[in-house]
Amino acid sequence: MRHVDEPELARGAGSGLRERKKRRTREALGSAALRLFAERGYEETTIADIAAAADVSPRTFFSYFPSKEDVVFAEVDDRLEEVADRLARRPLGEPPLEALRTAIVEVIEALVSGVGEYGPVQVRLALERPAVRARALQRLMDVQEVMEALLRELCPGIGEIDAVAASGVAVGGMQAVIMHCRRHGYDPLSMRAALDRGLAVVENGLRSVDVLTVPRD
Template identity: 70%
Template sequence: MPHVESAGLRERKKQRTRQAIFAAALRLFAERGYDETTIADIAAAADVSPRTFFAYFPSKEDVIFAEIDDRLAEVQQRLARRASGETPLETIRQSVVEVMQALVTEQGEHGPVQVRLVLERPALQARALQRMHEAQQEVQQRIRELCPGLGEIEAVAIAGMAVGAMQSVVTHCRQGGLDPGTTRAALDRALAIVESGLRSVPALNEPIP
């Protein structure tokens, strides 16, 4: 038991350090500009060494996508947890709801900075597109594992709908500087639209054994 508790404590400490680096980076990008902010600046602001920075992020670009990377990882983990008696559609919905809540809770002042940087910089746009493609592929794989009877095209379409809808709405809300309550309402509406379409797929409505 002490070993498990120690491992959990280390993981929480790592997550706090990662969050501190992310927050420091976004604050400096907003205050000084992206090009003017160095990795050494970010490390100093987060009270870590540059070596520690690289232990968490391969590059300055990767910091910008830290939040969405974390949320997508959570979606994949949730989809991998098959609850007996729950339909695949219910599992997908709960996965998205949990991530929506985290996105709204954590958006703070960083959201508009993230969106502005990505929209202004072609290199970051390309990285965002690559991440979106990878995320859809990962979610597609998890959905097919969750629902083996699902066809390939159906899985591709479902992953695209779920990931694309959430990403588009979050970007829209953050670009417009909308408050958390309005953002959550917009995400709930997007989820309802996606869910309405997914109800037409029979395999998603059959309970997991």
């Protein structure tokens, strides 16, 4: 076993601390933005306002988000990162579909306790603001591409169309349920039930791709 000296351990701890701090800053910017959009309106809220509410500088805002449209979907990147991390840590021999299901369940838990009362604001902006709607569509396409890449990594033998269709089913299905719940102001218990049902529908569809149900060494 390789010996790890104290300076290296300290560097690892420092790196973890920096990542947690960055994550907290992203979350603070995202929640502050949605709150201000709800209270003042989207056009009336400036990037400087969001940065001040999160207790950071406008320059810091831009180190996390390219534009005001991007901060509306701050959680998307975070949740996708969680899915990728869970899939990367899947136990040896676990079927890809089971790994994917576990990752999505973890994301569901985070979503249910996430943006809360500002969920409808997020959906309304995506429906009413062309720039936000365009960014939402781009994000959806990006997420599907990432999911397709993850499926190809999990299942090297998966067919091209199977990978494309499976990623579309998984991402599109869950995104549609999330948008519906937030648009209609579901409480956490009702949202959890809806997401569980949506996951069951998605999982049933994915079972038609045989390679997803086969354990891999």
